[in-house]
Amino acid sequence: GIQVEQSPPDLILQEGANSTLRCNFSDSVNNLQWFHQNPWGQLINLFYIPSGTKQNGRLSATTVATERYSLLYISSSQTTDSGVYFCAVDTGRDDKIIFGKGTRLHILP
Amino acid sequence: AAGVIQSPRHLIKEKRETATLKCYPIPRHDTVYWYQQGPGQDPQFLISFYEKMQSDKGSIPDRFSAQQFSDYHSELNMSSLELGDSALYFCASSLAPLSSGNTIYFGEGSWLTVV
Numbered sequence: 001g002i003q004v005e006q007s008p009p010d011l012i013l014q015e016g017a018n019s020t021l022r023c024n025f026s027d028s029v030n031n032l033q034w035f036h037q038n039p040w041g042q043l044i045n046l047f048y049i050p051s052g053t054k055q056n057g058r059l060s061a062t063t064v065a066t067e068r069y070s071l072l073y074i075s076s077s078q079t080t081d082s083g084v085y086f087c088a089v090d091t092g093r094d095d096k097i098i099f100g101k102g103t104r105l106h107i108l109p
Numbered sequence: 110a111a112g113v114i115q116s117p118r119h120l121i122k123e124k125r126e127t128a129t130l131k132c133y134p135i136p137r138h139d140t141v142y143w144y145q146q147g148p149g150q151d152p153q154f155l156i157s158f159y160e161k162m163q164s165d166k167g168s169i170p171d172r173f174s175a176q177q178f179s180d181y182h183s184e185l186n187m188s189s190l191e192l193g194d195s196a197l198y199f200c201a202s203s204l205a206p207l208s209s210g211n212t213i214y215f216g217e218g219s220w221l222t223v224v
Binding site for chain 2: 015031033037041042043045048086090093095096097098099100101102
């Protein structure tokens with residue numbers, strides 16, 4: 001099956017810093033989504049981005065489907081950005097999305 | 110906007126007991142998915158349903174069963190519970206199968222603790 005790799009696995013930053021999270025996938029995808037899981041366990045959908053670039057406030061994402069990777073940018077980090085960021089993909093060949101292992105982000109005040 | 114509703118939000122069961130989780134998809138969504146997330150792990154796909162029929166199956170233990178009802182809500186039944194079943198269980202829904210290019214939306218999850 002498709003492999004989804006995220007890097008880095010852990011990231012500790014000071015409040016106000018910028019960060020880039022990466023997601024590599026091993027096969028063509030029908031869809032790619034970025035999620036933020038907050039400390040209470042809620043999975044918040046950030047972007048639906050099978051290709052191209054999208055921006056939402058301090059967050060933006062870019063997916064280069066031909067090179068099989070996606071990047072999530074977080075600017076001017078806030079403590080509320082802490083949590084785990086997951087990349088998840090579906091190939092269009094079955095009814096499920098596959099998650100990467102996630103990047104655990106900790107923003108220090 | 111209405112979201113995916115899961116109940117109960119928290120559940121504590123003893124080993125060998127049975128637990129049932131319920132999921133109410135977003136209105137008009139006909140596809141439902143179940144995921145299991147162990148401590149420090151990524152969510153793992155269990156099973157999905159489209160129009161009340163199983164559409165895909167992942168690493169769901171034989172002790173677990175699920176179904177989707179005529180009103181599109183779904184239930185995950187877990188029997189002979191083991192300590193390792195302690196996890197956060199997510200239900201998700203989409204307007205139609207993902208192969209049609211739809212977005213999946215997750216509920217807030219049900220925390221199951223087996224003691």
